[in-house]
Amino acid sequence: MTSWPWLWLNLCWLWAAAASGGKILVVPVDGSHWVNMKVIIEALHSKGHQIFVLRAADSWYVKESSPLYTSITISTESGFEEEFLTEFVTRLLEIQRGEKSLWKRLQLEMEQNEKVSEMNDMTANMIKQIFESKELIQSLQDAKYDLVLTDPVVPIGVMLAHYLKVPLVLNVRWTSHGEGHFAIAPSPLSYCPLVGTELSDKMTFFERVLNVIVYGYMEYQAIQHVIPRFGRLVTEYLGPDADYLSLFQAADLWLMRVDFVLDFPRPTMPNVIYMGGFQCKPAKPLPQDLEEFVQSSGDHGVIIMSLGTLIGEIPHDLADEIAAAFAKLPQKVIWRHTGRTPATLGNNTLLVNWMPQNDLLGHPKIKAFVAHGGTNGVQEAIYHGVPIIGLPLIFDQRDNLLRIGVRGAGKIMDIFTMNEDIFFQGVQEVLTEPSYRNNMQRLSRLHRDQPTKPLDNAIFWIEFVMRHKGAAHLRTESYRMPWYSYHSVDVVAFLLGLVLLVLGIFCAILKCMCSACLRTKSKRD
Amino acid sequence: MTSWPWLWLNLCWLWAAAASGGKILVVPVDGSHWVNMKVIIEALHSKGHQIFVLRAADSWYVKESSPLYTSITISTESGFEEEFLTEFVTRLLEIQRGEKSLWKRLQLEMEQNEKVSEMNDMTANMIKQIFESKELIQSLQDAKYDLVLTDPVVPIGVMLAHYLKVPLVLNVRWTSHGEGHFAIAPSPLSYCPLVGTELSDKMTFFERVLNVIVYGYMEYQAIQHVIPRFGRLVTEYLGPDADYLSLFQAADLWLMRVDFVLDFPRPTMPNVIYMGGFQCKPAKPLPQDLEEFVQSSGDHGVIIMSLGTLIGEIPHDLADEIAAAFAKLPQKVIWRHTGRTPATLGNNTLLVNWMPQNDLLGHPKIKAFVAHGGTNGVQEAIYHGVPIIGLPLIFDQRDNLLRIGVRGAGKIMDIFTMNEDIFFQGVQEVLTEPSYRNNMQRLSRLHRDQPTKPLDNAIFWIEFVMRHKGAAHLRTESYRMPWYSYHSVDVVAFLLGLVLLVLGIFCAILKCMCSACLRTKSKRD
Known part of the structure; x- marks a missing residue:
């Protein structure tokens, strides 16, 4: 048995x-x-x-x-x-x-x-x-x-x-x-x-x-x-x-x-x-028109840009600066932009109301991701190994992108002071300096290598x-302790008190003995 | 694509x-x-x-x-x-x-x-x-x-x-x-x-x-x-x-x-x-003679005892007390004991030089495990859901068994003061009080339920x-900080200093203003 x-x-x-x-x-x-x-x-x-x-x-x-x-x-x-x-x-x-x-x-x-x-x-x-x-x-x-x-x-x-x-x-x-x-x-x-x-x-x-x-x-x-x-x-x-x-x-x-x-x-x-x-998952095939647009980029590849579901529209002047910078690139660009068509829009840039972001990020032609830094977008970029050009706006976006920056997997720009030239240089840097892509692909390998x-x-x-x-066995209940117990303040105070008490008694005994000695001596004298 | x-x-x-x-x-x-x-x-x-x-x-x-x-x-x-x-x-x-x-x-x-x-x-x-x-x-x-x-x-x-x-x-x-x-x-x-x-x-x-x-x-x-x-x-x-x-x-x-x-x-x-x-693994079938001995226990089942590979022999008087207690039990006992055969040994107790501990613990007839509390033995008992009667000796054995005791999955006894009666009562308690087995089986279910x-x-x-x-991304290097930085002592001292400085300047200005007022007043008077 x-x-x-x-x-x-x-x-x-x-x-x-x-x-x-x-x-x-x-x-x-x-x-x-x-x-x-x-x-x-x-x-x-x-x-x-x-x-x-x-x-x-x-x-x-x-x-x-x-x-x-x-x-x-x-x-x-x-x-x-x-x-x-x-x-x-x-x-x-x-x-x-x-x-x-x-x-x-x-x-x-x-x-x-x-x-x-x-x-x-x-x-x-x-x-x-x-x-x-x-x-x-x-x-x-x-x-x-x-x-x-x-x-x-x-x-x-x-x-x-x-x-x-x-x-x-x-x-x-x-x-x-x-x-x-x-x-x-x-x-x-x-x-x-x-x-x-x-x-x-x-x-x-x-x-x-x-x-x-x-x-x-x-x-x-x-x-x-x-x-x-x-x-x-x-x-x-x-x-x-x-x-x-x-x-x-x-x-x-x-x-x-x-x-x-x-x-x-x-x-x-x-x-x-x-x-x-x-939430990350392998990319699905793109709709035919998008696939054709992506393939038309040749060896230069494609850049995608999205500032998240909430921000489809941005001020006209900013949109114009970004569009002008994109127009100077040999790459193709897919940009989720729901506002007025920028006056400076280049032939290489496709404006869309919505994009299959995960499927695009997983496409081998995608060279960089212009993103606002929401946690999900950043994680998807890591999963697919696509370097980021970060334009943080609110919430935790700056913190997320800071982490990408520290790891050398993207470049963070200040959307409030950015103009065409600065943006163009930033995008160029991420495209031409191999370390951004290499670092992001390293993060991708690390992320994908998990036991489950x-x-x-x-x-x-x-x-x-x-x-x-x-799951009580995984949870401590020590937080129920008062703060002075949690941080052992009471114990340290007690031990200090004890040391002082012992010192005090020792000094008192010493003092008694000294005065007794002096008295004996003065009597003898 | x-x-x-x-x-x-x-x-x-x-x-x-x-x-x-x-x-x-x-x-x-x-x-x-x-x-x-x-x-x-x-x-x-x-x-x-x-x-x-x-x-x-x-x-x-x-x-x-x-x-x-x-x-x-x-x-x-x-x-x-x-x-x-x-x-x-x-x-x-x-x-x-x-x-x-x-x-x-x-x-x-x-x-x-x-x-x-x-x-x-x-x-x-x-x-x-x-x-x-x-x-x-x-x-x-x-x-x-x-x-x-x-x-x-x-x-x-x-x-x-x-x-x-x-x-x-x-x-x-x-x-x-x-x-x-x-x-x-x-x-x-x-x-x-x-x-x-x-x-x-x-x-x-x-x-x-x-x-x-x-x-x-x-x-x-x-x-x-x-x-x-x-x-x-x-x-x-x-x-x-x-x-x-x-x-x-x-x-x-x-x-x-x-x-x-x-x-x-x-x-x-x-x-x-x-x-x-x-190291835990499912039990393998027992050697035939051992299997026969185990089966001969009927519904009463078997108790096994081992104090670890190091301790085969214990003082004669202790061995006699333990053997006498075992002899009173209706269960069969398999005891790893390499010393002199105890004078009080009962017919129900089989002395062995070595036992296939894991295979025995995984046998459905085993009712309790008398153990010294080594980590491996305790983990194997948890894996197979067998309650423990703990006789800790040295090292971390007391700490391991204390944890079993706190979870109600075993009874810890003091081997230094133990006699036949105390040991008998302890073993009886673990055998008859269902909570010990139930708690250990709960631990077993929790332990076995892991994603990998x-x-x-x-x-x-x-x-x-x-x-x-x-795996640098999983490791902090904060330990390289000096202790006063790690615990923010320098920051707190700085902020306290700042508060004191501001208070000091405020007091000084107040003092100047007061004395200026007094001087003006005394001049006016």
């Missing part, structure tokens, strides 16, 4: 767990975040799991009906407005490239802050509506979900997971509140740069000072604005023992859209699963959490 | 790299450490890599000739003596179970320290012999190894990797110098217990005090004894810029024999690959390092 019966039982059990499929409640965030979540939902759906998606009635990206999932629609507003972002970037470009008015810049920032505050109000409203609808809460409880999968940009998912007592998996690029790692992994500020600082992991003294200041500011913002606002709701609906930050720290897994081929190495925790580049594909790995661990009803 | 040509090129390149096989220099440590290293060597050999093993002429475990590897024998002593360890444990048991003489205990400790010092001398000798033999060094250089794989208990391998400028992979359970993680991953002492403390990750205040004291002691030992001793050799042979500790921190990968199913969750780094339980087998994963990453000539 061997151990086969036991192995067999084990396999049967795993098979049964897999075959029955789990019930997953997904609480996504609208916009580009949903694009990422959808990749995971598709994979989970294809493995036979039932997906339920909680969405606001006015959601733009998260459609009500889908063959992938069943919607749970809350009759509230999400506060997410794509136009706001598009308009914000357009105005930012206009101000920064034009009069550079500090006043207008401040006005824009204030509008942005107002918008964020408005979105937070909407989120708070949504939380209230969910938790005060007895019917909805009862139906969520009755559904007996196996897992809550959520984006921690807003705390709805983590609150529901806590309330429903269901294992929790987060899908994260940076958040919550700065850099997700900071919530669970020790993060020495000396080599863990915060997002938005545009710093690398090798900092000068003053860069480290900046990193510490930004950290302080972010902590202040969280403590002053975010935590009290949602903290009240957490206490109201989850009871006085629930703590806002702990809801995130209690996640069984953090699926992080981080890839150390791009990102800087840093401390991590066993319950962090890295899935950077999880990032998406498969993410799905494995999501299913792991469902099979075992959590 | 799609990206297939590029994919194809990529695959060809990977295939060529794999097919040609790498040249690996292994610098092992003798004894049980070699047993672990050999598992990896076998796997690497089966994948077509050429292995070269550096060994001392008197090595016991590392044989000169093997079909797996080519030996490079140094005509020196390793200092490793199996008998010393066996004798040490036997004497420890005699003292602690007998007269409990503090003096004899201290004497034993001193002998142990002398032995460690002697082994360090031998290591230093071996280093000298290697680096001063121009012929040997030249031949090592000419061999152009792709990788150095070593056990960092001794610094020979890390020194050679540095000298030969070859990527470095470490195979580690705890070391170097305490707990390997401490050398590269932030390790808050509030929840990262040091090996030897027998503490869990949830500590009381005084346990945390103990952990800090032990850490201080280990640092002191390293700074006072280990680092100066080998540091001199490092400077002598690798130049004044080489630093002892940095040699370890420069490793491309740390293959850690750690499994969070057993070990406590803690911060880690991207270049730590966990391969705890890498631990050994496959380890081999993947070793080959990864060879393919890419290192």
Whole structure:
């Protein structure tokens, strides 16, 4: 007899767990975040799991009906407005490239802050509506979900997971509140740069000072604005023992859209699963007209340009400068541009409303990618080994592109001060200097050389959490300690006190003995 | 056209790299450490890599000739003596179970320290012999190894990797110098217990005090004894810029024999690959006589006992107590015992000189495992889901078993104070209380549920390092910073100074203004 019966039982059990499929409640965030979540939902759906998606009635990206999932629609507003972002970037470009008015810049920032505050109000409203609808809460409880999968940009998912007592998996690029790692992994500020600082992991003294200041500011913002606002709701609906930050720290897994081929190495925790580049896939053949255009480039090859789905249009003067620079190149150019046709457009440049970006990046004729630096585009460029000319605009785009720059796999330009000549020289440099392509192809080799594909790995661990009803063994609960215990301040104070006490007693005894000696001596004298 | 040509090129390149096989220099440590290293060597050999093993002429475990590897024998002593360890444990048991003489205990400790010092001398000798033999060094250089794989208990391998400028992979359970993680991953002492403390990750205040004291002691030992001793050799042979500790921190990968199913969750780094339980494998059929003995146990099942390869014999009185307890059980017992047959031996107990431990643990009739708590035995018990009755003796055995105890998957007993009744009750408890078996089987399910087998994963990453000539993108070099920069002490001091300066200037201005006011006033008066 061997151990086969036991192995067999084990396999049967795993098979049964897999075959029955789990019930997953997904609480996504609208916009580009949903694009990422959808990749995971598709994979989970294809493995036979039932997906339920909680969405606001006015959601733009998260459609009500889908063959992938069943919607749970809350009759509230999400506060997410794509136009706001598009308009914000357009105005930012206009101000920064034009009069550079500090006043207008401040006005824009204030509008942005107002918008964020408005979105937070909407989120708070949504939380209230969910938790005060007895019917909805009862139906969520009755559904007996196996897992809550959520984006921690807003705390709805983590609150529901806590309330429903269901294992929790987060899908994260940076958040919550700065850099997700900071919530669970020790993060020495000396080599863990915060997002938005545009710093690398090798900092000068003053860069480290900046990193510490930004950290302080972010902590202040969280403590002053975010935590009290949602903290009240957490206490109201989850009871006085629930703590806002702990809801995130209690996640069984953090699926992080981080890839150390791009990102800087840093401390991590066993319950962090890295899935950077999880959406990357081999290129499909191009539509015939596009393939013909690409082939017509001959040995020179093709450059593609896209500033992301949000930014189809850019100020006319900027479009003219870029088009003029492209016109001087022997390469062909495919440019996603939805605005007015630039006056300087060359014959070599094809304007499109939409492009099959991944299929183009995977085409051997593509020589360079002019990109805004969104995480997905950058990861796709790494996957296909295409060097980047970076034109960062907002969010984490500068940080993403900084990483590409540090690795010598692309050139970052300042879109606010750029003109035809500067842009032309930048593109030329990336095309003619072989190191850019070589470095990017090295990153590509590193990225593709993994024991399991990032998406498969993410799905494995999501299913792991469902099979075992959590992943407590990978998660430390040390965060529940008060800060002075976590950092051993109390222990060090105690040991110092002990040393002082011993020294004190020793000195007292010495003093007593000396005075006794003196007394004896004076008596004898 | 799609990206297939590029994919194809990529695959060809990977295939060529794999097919040609790498040249690996292994610098092992003798004894049980070699047993672990050999598992990896076998796997690497089966994948077509050429292995070269550096060994001392008197090595016991590392044989000169093997079909797996080519030996490079140094005509020196390793200092490793199996008998010393066996004798040490036997004497420890005699003292602690007998007269409990503090003096004899201290004497034993001193002998142990002398032995460690002697082994360090031998290591230093071996280093000298290697680096001063121009012929040997030249031949090592000419061999152009792709990788150095070593056990960092001794610094020979890390020194050679540095000298030969070859990527470095470490195979580690705890070391170097305490707990390997401490050398590269932030390790808050509030929840990262040091090996030897027998503490869990949830500590009381005084346990945390103990952990800090032990850490201080280990640092002191390293700074006072280990680092100066080998540091001199490092400077002598690798130049004044080489630093002892940095040699370890420069490793491309740390293959850690750690499994969070057993070990406590803690911060880690991207270049730590966990391969705890890498040696575990399904059970093979038992030899016929053993199978018959096992089957004869009926529904009661079998208990197996082994205190590891080093400890076949235990003091007579202890053996008698254990045998008497076994004799009272309805189960059958297989006991690895090489000493005198105990007077109290029951009919149900089979004494053996050696047992196929893994095959027995995987047999469905095995109900419990009486073990000393070596990492491999504990991992095999987890793999097969067999609860443990732990009798820890030395090294990390107490720490391993503490982890099993915390998870409720076994009962730990004090072999120094144990008698027949206590042992009988302990074994009975594990046999009759279902939670022990249930908990161990839960650990087994968790351990077996991994995206890749631990050994496959380890081999993947070793080959990864060879393919890419290192894994720099997974390794931080922040350890090269001075401690005050690493911990941002300089930044905080600077910012505090700045605040004080501003306050000072503000106060000075205020003072000037006040005195100016007073002067004006007094003039007016």
